[in-house]
Amino acid sequence: MSLTGLFLISFLIVHLLGNLQLLDLSVEGQEKFNAYAKFMTTFPVIKIVSYLLYFSILFHAFDGLLLVRQNRAARPERYKSWKPNANSVWASRNMGLLGTIILAFIILHMSQFWYTMHWGEIGMDSQGNKDLAAVVIKTYQDGSAGMIMVSLYVIAMAAIAFHLWHGFASAFQTLGLNHKRYTPVIKTVGYAFSVIVPLAYAIIPVFILMAKN
């Protein structure tokens, strides 16, 4: 869980940096994004990393499911009175629920953009690249469906934020990295990361929706 989790965290940074280009909605900006999307889907090194990414997502999800099942089985009879907030934070106890929301979002997100980019019907821009920017803009600006998509996106980002709130520092603990000096730093960075990164992601579809004429 920790190794795939840390790899997915590193993916979040790269994916965010690439997609922040969508904040430039001018024609040049869109074409720049399309050229970037073409590079990301065709450059061999990126392709290899992307297979590692698909594997990591699936492994992380299946392993998580397995852990939830085993952990539920480890306590067949529940407490009648149970005060978990006295000793732990909500996110740490609900990683399975949060992960399920995130997985559902990943499936939606990939069917909307990744599938369309590879095999779906997609127009071309003036540079001859697949016009992914137009697909993205249409998805988030298209009437009430666009509003729903933006809402789902923001909810998913909130789930990622809570997932990371626990998961970031937890990954280091699992790997045995616990140190009097470094662990407080890791925790602080983790909390900052879990707020800033999902927030930056959420800004993108909200910005696109608000940019609608």
Next chain:
Amino acid sequence: MDLKLKIWRQANANSKGELKDYNISDVSEDSSFLEMMDQLNEELIEKGDEPVAFDHDCREGICGMCSMHINGEPHGPENETTTCQLHMRKFKDGDTIYVEPWRARAFPVMKDLVVNRDAMDRVIQAGGFVSVNTSGNTLDANAIPVPKANADEAFNAATCIGCGACVAACPNASAMLFVSAKVSQLALLPQGQVEAKDRVLNMVNQMDLEGFGNCSNVGACAEECPKGISLENIARMNREYLSASISSEK
């Protein structure tokens, strides 16, 4: 003070239990939680009812026997306190108090509030020891140099009384804090090095066989531990386990 108690009653390991209501009056604020339970049991015996079975031994907070889940927390609301050291002044007159046994597949309920914690003993038997040659030329422990910091950490880990509150508090019923404390106390000392690899592999293996859950770093264990055992021990065990898994030829 007068209290309303909701206590788990279960005749034996195979029967189905339930929470039963009891009223108790004139409880002294200065009595311990176990003394309050003694008072209740005396009343039950006088009435000809079956007293509530619960584990207890030293009543000094050092043996780890008392094991009640009180109002949703192991050993009740006080931090770093065993049930025997929990005083009734921490409750208010008229309070309703839930008293349940530890809940974990690895800790089957034997009767009322008594659970079987043999699983922890079997984890210790799997490797929580050092094999010492007793042929007559055994080196005195105090003749072996140990860095002060390591000695302190080992001692902190060794204060674990094996009560099982970590398992009871963990949403996954994981025994990682207990096992890691026992691995740590020996991993930090020179005497523990000889069997270090086998120890961590065997103890973790036994822990899994006993049906404890997995650690997801929730941290409830350390918060509820009556001895303040820290999560650093779990990280240390993870390091020990990782390096032993890579280098052990077993």
